[in-house]
Amino acid sequence: METMIDKYPSRVDGEACLLPRLDPVVHGNKPGQLSRAELSAFESNGYIVIRDLLNEREINMLQHECERLRRSERIRQSELAVTEPTSGETRSIFAVQTVSDVFAGLVRHKNILSAVRQLLGGDVYLHQTRANLKPGFRGKEFYWHSDFETWHAEDGMPSMRAVSCSIALTDNYEFNGPLMLVPGSHMYFAQCLGRTPDGHYLKSLKKQEYGVPSDAQLEWMVKEHGIDVPKLQAGSMVIFDCNTMHGSNSNITPYPRTNIFAVYNSIENTLQEPFAAEAARPWFLGNREPEILEPADFSEIGNAMPALPA
Amino acid sequence: METMIDKYPSRVDGEACLLPRLDPVVHGNKPGQLSRAELSAFESNGYIVIRDLLNEREINMLQHECERLRRSERIRQSELAVTEPTSGETRSIFAVQTVSDVFAGLVRHKNILSAVRQLLGGDVYLHQTRANLKPGFRGKEFYWHSDFETWHAEDGMPSMRAVSCSIALTDNYEFNGPLMLVPGSHMYFAQCLGRTPDGHYLKSLKKQEYGVPSDAQLEWMVKEHGIDVPKLQAGSMVIFDCNTMHGSNSNITPYPRTNIFAVYNSIENTLQEPFAAEAARPWFLGNREPEILEPADFSEIGNAMPALPA
Numbered sequence A, B: 001m002e003t004m005i006d007k008y009p010s011r012v013d014g015e016a017c018l019l020p021r022l023d024p025v026v027h028g029n030k031p032g033q034l035s036r037a038e039l040s041a042f043e044s045n046g047y048i049v050i051r052d053l054l055n056e057r058e059i060n061m062l063q064h065e066c067e068r069l070r071r072s073e074r075i076r077q078s079e080l081a082v083t084e085p086t087s088g089e090t091r092s093i094f095a096v097q098t099v100s101d102v103f104a105g106l107v108r109h110k111n112i113l114s115a116v117r118q119l120l121g122g123d124v125y126l127h128q129t130r131a132n133l134k135p136g137f138r139g140k141e142f143y144w145h146s147d148f149e150t151w152h153a154e155d156g157m158p159s160m161r162a163v164s165c166s167i168a169l170t171d172n173y174e175f176n177g178p179l180m181l182v183p184g185s186h187m188y189f190a191q192c193l194g195r196t197p198d199g200h201y202l203k204s205l206k207k208q209e210y211g212v213p214s215d216a217q218l219e220w221m222v223k224e225h226g227i228d229v230p231k232l233q234a235g236s237m238v239i240f241d242c243n244t245m246h247g248s249n250s251n252i253t254p255y256p257r258t259n260i261f262a263v264y265n266s267i268e269n270t271l272q273e274p275f276a277a278e279a280a281r282p283w284f285l286g287n288r289e290p291e292i293l294e295p296a297d298f299s300e301i302g303n304a305m306p307a308l309p310a
Helices: A036-045 A056-071 A101-106 A110-120 A147-155 A200-204 A215-225 A298-304 B036-045 B056-071 B101-106 B110-120 B147-155 B200-204 B215-225 B298-303
Strands: A018-020 A047-050 A081-083 A090-094 A124-134 A142-145 A162-168 A188-190 A237-241 A246-248 A257-266 B018-020 B047-050 B081-083 B090-094 B124-134 B142-145 B162-168 B188-190 B237-241 B246-248 B257-266
Touching: A018 A215, A036 A047, A036 A110, A056 A090, A056 A101, A056 A124, A056 A257, A101 A257, A101 A298, A110 A124, A110 A162, A110 A237, A110 A257, A142 A147, A147 A162, A147 A188, A188 A215, B018 B215, B036 B047, B036 B110, B056 B090, B056 B101, B056 B124, B056 B257, B101 B257, B101 B298, B110 B124, B110 B162, B110 B237, B110 B257, B142 B147, B147 B162, B147 B188, B188 B215
Parallel strands: none
Antiparallel strands: A018 A188, A047 A237, A081 A090, A090 A124, A124 A257, A142 A246, A162 A237, A162 A257, B018 B188, B047 B237, B081 B090, B090 B124, B124 B257, B142 B246, B162 B237, B162 B257
16 A cells, blocks of 8 residues: 555644645535535534434434443443443443444434535545433533544544534533534644554543643634534534534533434545554444445334334 | 531431421512512522623733732642642632732622622621632533532531622633522522541542532432523622532633632521531631621722733
8 A cells, every 4th residue: 555645744742733724625516415505604614503303203212222222231341332430331332333223224314424425525434433422410521622633643544534423312502511613623733742652542532632632722723713512402413524623511410412423434535554653443433444325214214113112 | 505406417328308498598678789689589599690790990900810829839839729630720719818908809899798788688707718710621520519518517507598609700601611500409408428528628629529419319400490501701790599509510611710709608697516527627618707797899999909010
């Protein structure tokens, strides 16, 4: 395999800079699920909100599925689960489409795929998926980060041609640790300081120390662009660019915050060798066996499910 | 000293109950700073917001004073400072009126005292004061608590006849770890589980483990009454009842959240022996030498200060 040029050097020594983005934000211009206005908002802000992606029946079904996975001792002890440092409870589950037919259907939802294909300009595959079960009372914060920085440095994703879909299964209130985004931050690449330690992902999923922006970088971006906290009702979705700076505060309220997170990458942007780490991360964090996704009718999958207990 | 009856037993073994409040919320009915509507809102919700208590010049002066105290190495190393567990930075400073003439003036602000005297029905003194310097980026959460529970159990405050004033020196946004309150929660006393360990306050100021409500108590109160997050601009103030359940999430944004916290207690409600601890806490947490407060004209104190550097 020929060596790729590193457009976005990170995990550097000395000075961490804000570099300009060298890739388009919207790739291609085919029609699809998203309107001109939505494409243009995505281009400026680095994210858009899609309301009412799922109906109440579908939301209930997915919540039920999350609860099943959360309670599974087999999953809790598997490599797919991230557990709370103190309580040991399951906080995130990776590669959810591999352990659940319902989630396997959701990630191929035809409306999601149509929007994602439009943004990324053609065929896409799953880079990573995750169920985030941010509990009430003791939900921890996620510090600010650009997903792309980690995917580039530790997984070898060459270009910014991927998007994350965060599908809300519970209402996001202002007070239960909602997703915060810095609109416009996707136009800069915030270099991060420090060489990546071996096996970094084992720690970073619980508490990130490398691959986080500096106070000065964040301060500048927030001063320039502010912070958006989209109000999300259960069943709606945020699509955000792989390089949009985002994070969330802790959640001491009794309201849990559950979302499904699916990362779509262009089939023309498959993973190379990591740009700033010794070894690539495992398959459930950065998929190296791309399969082009075909859309599915999610409501039909829901109808085929057995009735849920009341 | 005769033994007082414990109206609000806490730090119990076994079962923690919600007990009814046995004290009035508004004590007395003399006229003052607060309107009928404000008194009635305080009675129902357990808090009210007073807008525009301070003008811009006064806010700047107080921010400058906070910064001076935050940087003081003498204060950082004194018993008055609570420091961040990880960074060692000063997070809170107690008894601010003893180390700053400006704060000594602020806590006697005539508009504050008028409102407080009206709520508590007569003469008041300072039970505790604090400057909370919740930094940006790494500001930690404060878990839910009723102040009165601790003041009763650990300081020996007999009745619910005290109020807290939280004066905002920076804007409270929805995303920088703002004060959250459960309106109506002041009408229940949430018993807490577990005997108080000796010297508990040394740990509890950094991370509270005793004196916190149970998940079930909180869930019930929030389901019944919801959560309020008052939008506060710098210079405004929340007055809340000593028993109103409140807390705040972490703050990963670059915006610090600074407030001055002053607790006024009725002169008829001075401290006894602690109701659920071996020894009383130190003077800067629970004042045992009450001095009735006389109002001062805060704007005159400001005018007497030397000009600040630009």
